[in-house]
Amino acid sequence: MTSKLDEDELIARARQGDRDAFADLYQRYLPMMYAYVRARVFDQADAEDLTEQVFLRAFQSLAHYRPRGWPYSAFLYRIARNLVIDHVRQTGKTVPVEGAEERPDPSPSADEALIQQEDKRRLKQALNRLPPDYQEVIRLRLLLSLPTPTAAAWLGRSEGAVRVLLFRAVRALRRELGVKHE
Amino acid sequence: MSDESRRALELERRLESLVHSDSISREGDGIEDLALRVRRSLAPPAPRAAFTDSARGRLLHRLPRESARPHARQVPSFGAVRRLAFAVASVLLAFALGTAGVAHAAQEALPGDALYSVKRGIETALWSFTGEPEAQVELLSSFAAERVQEVEALAEAGNDALVAQTLEAYQQTLQQLQTTAGKLAPGVRAAALAQAEAQVQQHVIVLERVKAQVPEQAQAAIERALERSSHSREVLEQLEQGGSPSDLAPGQDPNKDRGPKRTPGPPETKSKP
Numbered sequence: 001m002t003s004k005l006d007e008d009e010l011i012a013r014a015r016q017g018d019r020d021a022f023a024d025l026y027q028r029y030l031p032m033m034y035a036y037v038r039a040r041v042f043d044q045a046d047a048e049d050l051t052e053q054v055f056l057r058a059f060q061s062l063a064h065y066r067p068r069g070w071p072y073s074a075f076l077y078r079i080a081r082n083l084v085i086d087h088v089r090q091t092g093k094t095v096p097v098e099g100a101e102e103r104p105d106p107s108p109s110a111d112e113a114l115i116q117q118e119d120k121r122r123l124k125q126a127l128n129r130l131p132p133d134y135q136e137v138i139r140l141r142l143l144l145s146l147p148t149p150t151a152a153a154w155l156g157r158s159e160g161a162v163r164v165l166l167f168r169a170v171r172a173l174r175r176e177l178g179v180k181h182e
Numbered sequence: 183m184s185d186e187s188r189r190a191l192e193l194e195r196r197l198e199s200l201v202h203s204d205s206i207s208r209e210g211d212g213i214e215d216l217a218l219r220v221r222r223s224l225a226p227p228a229p230r231a232a233f234t235d236s237a238r239g240r241l242l243h244r245l246p247r248e249s250a251r252p253h254a255r256q257v258p259s260f261g262a263v264r265r266l267a268f269a270v271a272s273v274l275l276a277f278a279l280g281t282a283g284v285a286h287a288a289q290e291a292l293p294g295d296a297l298y299s300v301k302r303g304i305e306t307a308l309w310s311f312t313g314e315p316e317a318q319v320e321l322l323s324s325f326a327a328e329r330v331q332e333v334e335a336l337a338e339a340g341n342d343a344l345v346a347q348t349l350e351a352y353q354q355t356l357q358q359l360q361t362t363a364g365k366l367a368p369g370v371r372a373a374a375l376a377q378a379e380a381q382v383q384q385h386v387i388v389l390e391r392v393k394a395q396v397p398e399q400a401q402a403a404i405e406r407a408l409e410r411s412s413h414s415r416e417v418l419e420q421l422e423q424g425g426s427p428s429d430l431a432p433g434q435d436p437n438k439d440r441g442p443k444r445t446p447g448p449p450e451t452k453s454k455p
Contacts, residue, residue, distance in 0.1 A: 019245050023238045030237055031229065038226035048233050052241065059245055061373035070384060078376050078383075082422050120223045127224070141197075142221040148194060156383025156415070158390040160187065167190035170217050177216075 007072055015062045022062070026055045029073055032144070033080050039143050040084045050087055054080045070153050077154040126176035134169035141166050193217065292332055293344045315365040316374050322359040323381045326352055330385045333407075337392045337400075345396065346403040353410045356382070360417045372422060379418040386411045 007028075013021035033054050038047040057079050058065075065075060127135060133155075140151040141162070152162045183191075196214040288300035305325055312318050329352035336345045359378065366374055386408060393404040 019242060022245070023242055026241050027238055030234065034229045034233075035226050038229075039224075044230070048229070051229075052237075052244065055241060056244060057372060057376075061376060063373075065377065066381075070380070074383070075376065075380055078380050082372075082376070082419065116223070119219075123220055123223050127220070138220060142217055143225050145221065145225070152387070156380075156386045158387055160190075161390060163190035163194050164186055166217075167186065167193050167213070170193070170213050170220070173220070174213065174216050 011062070011065070011072060014059075015065070022055075022059055025072070029076055030055075032073060033076055035144050036077065036080055036139070037084060039139050041087060046087065046091075050080075050083050053083055057083070071150065073150065074153040122177065123173075126173055129176050130169060130172055133165065134172055137162060137165045138169050138173070142170075189213075197221075292335055292339075293348050294336075294341065315362055315367070316370045318362045319359060319366065319374050319378055322355055322362060323378050326355045326359060326385060327381060329355060330388050333404075334388055334392050337396050342396060342400040345392075345400055349403050349407040352385075353407055356410055356414045360414055360421075363418055363421050366421075375418050375422040379415055379422070382411055382415050382418065386415075 007025075010021045010025050010028075014025060030051065034047065034051045037050045037054070038044075041047045041050060054076060058076055061075075061079075065072075127138060130138070137151065137155065140146045140154060141148070146154070148159050148162050152159045155162060155165075157165070193213055197217055288297040288304060291297040291301045305328075308321060309318075312321050329348055332348050333345055333352065336342075336348060363375060363378060389404055389408050389411065393401050393408070396404065
């Protein structure tokens with residue numbers, strides 16, 4: 001994992017105009033930011049372009065950036081989230097419930113593939129019906145597998161609040177799916 | 183710990199253990215099972231190898247040739263300007279007060295201290311030196327952060343009455359921040375708003391920590407401040423998206439009308455921007 005010291009040094013150098021230092025930051029955080037954008041934007045090309053735009057904006061904001069004790073990824077996340085919201089509003093494109101790009105499964109039978117596809121469709125439909133903050137915590141903690149401290153920094157909440165929010169979100173998802181438990 | 187908090191912690195522990203295992207636990211109430219199912223089914227695909235391999239070169243090609251600073255001429259950072267302005271204000275006040283150490287000591291003063299009025303006076307002087315909305319937004323963010331730090335220190339000292347009073351001052355500063363943010367020029371808006379929004383997020387973290395420390399009767403004031411912080415974040419986000427603070431007037435549910443409707447309803451009368 002990146003040390004905070006490394007990150008602070010890269011940011012300091014980037015603020016001095018060292019473009020290679022910023023490119024190092026870019027490579028470091030690219031998978032994380034791409035994953036977030038891709039979880040919300042259907043088109044692969046759009047997701048790639050938006051991800052690059054996140055970092056272009058971050059570069060333009062370097063002069064104004066102040067660390068103040070939180071991870072740089074939280075700042076990138078805020079830019080990414082706003083860009084995605086703008087994109088969705090302008091294009092109307094989101095991750096569709098049906099016809100989404102499937103993750104390749106090495107050897108499903110035809111029946112298993114259909115069952116998986118149907119399960120995915122139901123999950124997406126149910127997820128889309130949740131309140132925005134429930135959807136977001138599920139994205140960050142489950143889809144991106146962010147650890148709780150990172151998700152808390154991104155969402156601006158305490159770790160305890162994020163744990164409870166995730167629990168409530170998954171419980172609400174279960175209700176949407178109509179799963180009955182005693 | 184409440185039952186919900188305990189179950190939330192248990193969910194987290196099981197998720198951590200399931201990361202390294204393919205087996206789905208049959209214990210518990212199925213929440214962990216569903217969480218793992220969501221993770222496996224809906225995790226986004228990894229970026230294309232071609233995209234990541236060429237990412238660095240492509241970014242360097244797209245980055246502006248000039249330095250990261252947006253302005254062509256070299257201007258001092260706002261931090262340096264603020265320190266200079268504080269120094270000037272401190273010198274002026276030191277002459278007025280007759281001692282150079284007073285103004286410096288005032289920086290650490292808390293509400294209720296003898297020098298707190300000097301500290302707030304210096305902030306007022308700094309504000310009077312600051313004309314550009316971008317600099318004003320940053321200054322107001324720093325004032326808000328200072329109020330939050332004062333709240334934390336007062337809570338640790340057990341001074342609940344002053345905690346409530348300082349939280350009121352914090353909320354007033356946030357209101358002023360929102361108003362000033364609406365005046366930002368388009369060219370600097372995105373970066374300044376993102377920074378302000380992120381700082382307000384940090385306030386929320388501190389205030390939640392403080393809430394856990396104070397007695398129950400003091401928590402209501404912190405809850406109000408937390409609500410105000412959340413509202414401010416929403417307003418700053420609205421501004422960043424080209425909206426207006428009035429889109430989210432106090433009392434209006436920011437989550438209303440977002441997301442798909444479950445059942446068909448009457449046509450929306452509110453026009454979207």
